[in-house]
Amino acid sequence: MKLQLALDLVNIPQAIEVVSQVQEYVDVVEIGTPVVINEGLNAVKQLKEAFPNTTVLADLKIMDAAGYEVSQAVSHGADIVTILAVAEDESIKGAVAEAKKQGKEILVDMIAVKDIKTRAKELDEFGVDYICVHTGYDLQAVGKNSFDDLKAIKSVVKNAKTAVAGGIKLETLPEVIAAQPDLVIVGGGITGKENLKETASQFKELIAQG
Numbered sequence: 001m002k003l004q005l006a007l008d009l010v011n012i013p014q015a016i017e018v019v020s021q022v023q024e025y026v027d028v029v030e031i032g033t034p035v036v037i038n039e040g041l042n043a044v045k046q047l048k049e050a051f052p053n054t055t056v057l058a059d060l061k062i063m064d065a066a067g068y069e070v071s072q073a074v075s076h077g078a079d080i081v082t083i084l085a086v087a088e089d090e091s092i093k094g095a096v097a098e099a100k101k102q103g104k105e106i107l108v109d110m111i112a113v114k115d116i117k118t119r120a121k122e123l124d125e126f127g128v129d130y131i132c133v134h135t136g137y138d139l140q141a142v143g144k145n146s147f148d149d150l151k152a153i154k155s156v157v158k159n160a161k162t163a164v165a166g167g168i169k170l171e172t173l174p175e176v177i178a179a180q181p182d183l184v185i186v187g188g189g190i191t192g193k194e195n196l197k198e199t200a201s202q203f204k205e206l207i208a209q210g
């Protein structure tokens with residue numbers, strides 16, 4: 001089980017500062033969608049240049065022009081690129097084909113999917129690398145989480161790795177770990193704390209005990 005740190009509410013220098021503090025405890029660093037919107041793929045490029053040995057995920061949440069957008073993210077240093085599960089099948093297949101060509105990976109974000117099991121089965125057959133259940137900020141705000149969705153996809157996914165994101169905190173981490181995803185994605189649960197390093201190390205320790 002790996003830990004991904006999501007950086008959403010920072011600019012580029014702040015992102016680099018956060019990663020320099022917690023680098024040893026995280027397996028993947030995500031340049032979040034709000035950062036890409038504010039700073040463009042330059043944020044991915046600068047993070048990769050600052051931490052060349054770190055796996056960098058570009059949270060583009062692609063919806064169309066998938067092959068092209070994956071190729072752009074990869075050319076800026078992304079190792080993993082996200083696409084939305086609600087995108088057309090052709091877009092998902094295009095993203096997977098481009099990532100494979102470049103030796104990189106695709107994470108599909110299940111945000112807003114209604115029939116989780118059916119879509120997860122289809123995505124699994126398209127050869128995506130990760131299928132991620134995700135409660136976005138707007139549903140977190142009304143008290144939702146993705147823990148039951150994680151169990152649902154775990155019951156049908158045979159090939160892809162599974163991931164979970166959305167409001168995960170140290171207090172809720174044991175419930176997440178119990179469902180055994182391959183990747184746990186945490187943003188505010190780490191970046192919102194005073195002592196980032198201590199919090200990241202506690203996440204890492206619990207995940208290692210898995």
Ligand SMILES: O=C([C@H](O)CO)[C@H](O)[C@H](O)COP(=O)(O)O
Pocket residue numbers: 006007008032033034059135136137165166167168185186187188189
């Ligand atoms: O993908 C995300 C969200 O849509 C904003 O871009 C976050 O990175 C994801 O939800 C993880 O962040 P937290 O919910 O703060 O843990």
